[in-house]
Amino acid sequence: MKDARPLVRLLADPASAVQVKDWTSLIALARAESLSGSLAWRLRGLDLPPRVEAMLEAARRDGEAARVQALWEAEMARRALAPLGVPVILLKGTAYAAAGLEAGRGRSIGDLDILVPRLALPDVERALLAAGWEWVKEDAYDDQYYRRWMHELPPLIHRERDRMIDVHHAILPLTARPKPDMEAMIEDRSPLADGLFTLSPPDMIVHSAAHLFADGDLAGGLRNLWDIDRLLREFAERDSGFWPALRERAARHGLGSAVGRAIRLAHHLYGTPINRCQAPISKPLNSKERSRSKIGARHQLTAGWSGSKAPDIFFERRLLARDGWGRTTRPATRLGFYVRSHWLRMPPAMLARHLWVKARRKG
């Protein structure tokens, strides 16, 4: 396997599992992209070779353990923060699992990410420190850098449970060009049964897309794009007004371009259906047509969600840059996206200063 396309194809079309010849490579790929649990759920109930089925069963069990652990960490944070009376909004994987969304099925979940109002940060920080969380880093520059420019506190780790928490007050670094309306995002939160919250459905997509295209270097991007595919399908199914709401929210947060790119790529790679009123598309393409379709054609298909400069094909090349041994490939593309991620986060002068401090410390 030269790239991750076979994994993408199988996620989009589980019935094609009967044609898979090289399960070893496929599973190595899925593990490297943190998609083995999602894949295992996607392939559940199919008639597969017994050894493959046993591995998928283990992956499902592992995903279940990850879900329990993530929800427990959220519950412990809830207990620590409950006396403050501030809204605590779960983000990313923990949010999907807590809300029982399809995107949370088998998903690997790392740190606990929460969002709180910026004004509540000092109290939240104090309460977490009192409940057994500790700073991971000791470095004064990093600390100052985080507090001044970042959208989160420096990472904290719980001394007994060894789990990290990222406390966000915004979804993008303060230095990034888009300025999401955090007040509106917090205001529109959706309640969970236990007193915690998630973002509203449109804002969940906006956050995921922002994280993928306006912040990081696309590492682990296939998994994030899979989240977006699952979320779009589920929300659109549930609520006929979802697509217009998403368009409105994306524009409001200044993230229309990131959301548009996420939708186009999810459609192209995972066959995510796009609403007709939003995009003049009559039927999802079959996989052959999809792989033949050219960038221009795709832009046309998903018109209304276009409007960014770099062609999607570069993003696609980056997302698929992994082989059947689980190795990363296309180093030049990766480097390009790494540089881009820094560029997006900071104005040039600040980037230069940041890299200078980092470089001096290495010397």
Next chain:
Amino acid sequence: MRHDFRLQVGPVSFRIGSQWRQPVAALRRLYAGYPEPEGVCDFTVRLEAERFWRRWLRPSVAIRGDYVLPDAAPLPLAQGLLAAEMGMNLQMALGQKRFLLLHAASVERDGRGLLLTGHSGAGKSTLGALLGERGWRFMGDEFALLGLEDGLLHPFPRAVSLKNESLGLLGGIDPGRLGPVLTGTPKGRIRHLRPNAEAVARMGEPARPALILFPRFGRDLDPAVREVGAAEAFMRLTQASTNYVALGESGFGALTRFVGTLPSKAIDYADTAQAEALIDGLWAEA
């Protein structure tokens, strides 16, 4: 990858890829006679250069694969075989979720299994290998696999890594079963030993566990046996397991059943003859 090798050990299969020929050639020799996995492999191990020029210049082997740990340092190419072995162990320690994984040696007699567990230096590898040459069936020296549903011990007879002095204790080993001498490894001067033909031929046969021993080796120790209560055995086995916590309730069920039904003893010994005598005595009672 340029060179690769597939290996079936008990119920677990590996695919090992390498940028260099030597580690794979050494694996092929060491595991001669092992079955080839049918179909999918459970784990992928990659032996590759840390930086691309390090493939030729002072080549050093980074241990990578499906599961990786931070802080891992590469090994020199001359220790490529050890890197492959560590790579397989790493995948088991972090990725094995079908069995409760215990850091223990295991041997079998009359369908009943004996488990030897303890910290490195307690001598479980040496004792396991020794018993495997003295009428017991060798089931593994590094990891014992406890079935989550069936409660059986499943064999995992990988090559045993032995220090030179331990090798002397075994006596009369067919040199064809030995790997190359590896010097200057993190474990000192070591050599790998392929388990005997019976251990390989019967790698598909599990055993009903019958006795847990916690050996302790010390040149000044008097031979001694001490009862280990179920509570202590439970605690010690959770610390000897890399996946107990990850397995959740199925791990709890398997381990409480295990320590609840089996006798556990701690034994002290100063040489292997003492250990053998103690084990024979305890086995007769178990």
Next chain:
Amino acid sequence: MAASLYAADPPETIRTAEVEGLTLLYHRKSGLTHFLAPPAPQILAALAGGPASASEIASRIAKTFDIESEDPAAAIGARLAELEAAGLVWRT
């Protein structure tokens, strides 16, 4: 200030095994295994009857056991702090 009320997960969400006078407890909600010595298991059992303060817990336990302590509420309070840190009880 009123005394804190403590709550625990219902008994069907935990699985226990008695070993040599100690209790091994698997807590389904967290996926964690805890080793408990008396009186921790008795405190959890007492909370099965609903949330209670430390002194209320002491009197519930006293219905079944002869308590041996100079200051039961303080001793129970210390045990509750441990159980709270482990996530087995929380304040309501």
Next chain:
Amino acid sequence: MTDKSDGIDEESGALPSRRVVLALGAAAASTVVTIRPALAQTAGSVLNCEIPVPAPQAGAGQFIAADGTLVPAGTAGAYPPLARPLKGEEVRAMLNSGRAPAGVDSQAAQAYANYIRRLQAGMSGFTCYASLQMPR
């Protein structure tokens, strides 16, 4: 779930029916121990590890004070960062018997050992340190 053949009685928090004495213990005693994930025993088999002093993400270039905390470069009485990461075996010897690694003086080694003792999960070297903490 009760299965006497297990040898361990499984029950769900039921109280014993007979009246027994229950000692509540001293306030400082500990009655709850949580089983934590373990890797230490197997670490020698899975990992050839090393510890950078200090970890790059904790503040490369900073000096290490005698108590192991990081201080600005050039602080009097503190020691410069190590040019090379320490091997697992060197760390084990240093922590257990105070033996300084080659080329390191014994007071500096003390500071480095203290730094390593303060490592936390998430920092370079932590997995290695955790794996070296063998009981006994």
